[in-house]
Amino acid sequence: NAGVMQNPRHLVRRRGQEARLRCSPMKGHSHVYWYRQLPEEGLKFMVYLQKENIIDESGMPKERFSAEFPKEGPSILRIQQVVRGDSAAYFCASSPQQGPQAAFFGQGTRLTVV
C-alpha cells in the first residue's frame, strides 16, 4: 500500500509565477490536509478537504492560495503570484473517512521562490 505521494518534491518558481503542488492520498483515504512549514518554524495547518468539498480552510491565506480535491485525481494546492515569503515546505496528509484513525503524511514539496 503506497503512502501519501507528493509531487514535485522540489519546486522553484520566480516571483509572480504560479505554483501547483499535488498530493495523492493513501488508498482508501478520502480526507486530505495541507500544512506549511516555514524554515526553522513549526507545522501550520492550512486546509482540510474531502473529495469535492472543503471542510476547514481556517489556515489558508485569504489571497493567492486555493486548494481542491476533485472526485478523480490528486488534491492540488495552488499558489498564484508567488512571493519570496511563500518559500517553505508544504506537507500533505491523508486519513480515512472520519473516526480516530491516524493521518499519514507525505514527504512534502519544498517550494523555493527566487
Next chain:
Amino acid sequence: DAKTTQPPSMDCAEGRAANLPCNHSTISGNEYVYWYRQIHSQGPQYIIHGLKNNETNEMASLIITEDRKSSTLILPHATLRDTAVYYCIVRPSELIQGAQKLVFGQGTRLTINP
C-alpha cells in the same frame, strides 16, 4: 492553538528508554492522544495514538494517566535514528467542524547521544 504542553528539549543516551511527557489537562472525553515525530525536515511520521488505555506497537508505547490529563511516549531502546522533534496532539474522534485537523505545537526536540 495546540492543546498540549511538552518540554522543548530532552536528551537520552543511546540504548536507554526515552520517556517523553505531554500535558493535556483540557482534553475532552472524545479526544484521542496522537504522537508524531519529524526527523530533520522530512514529513511527520505517525507513531502511536490512544484514548484511555495504554497502547504499544513496534515503535513505541503510550501511557495515558487515569484522569487522561497527561501521557508519556516511551521509546524502549532509543537509537541515534530516533533523534527528532516529537509532537503530542489531541484530536476528536468524530467529525466536529474545524476540529478534525491535527494542530501541531512546538514539540520536544529529542536528542539521542552515543
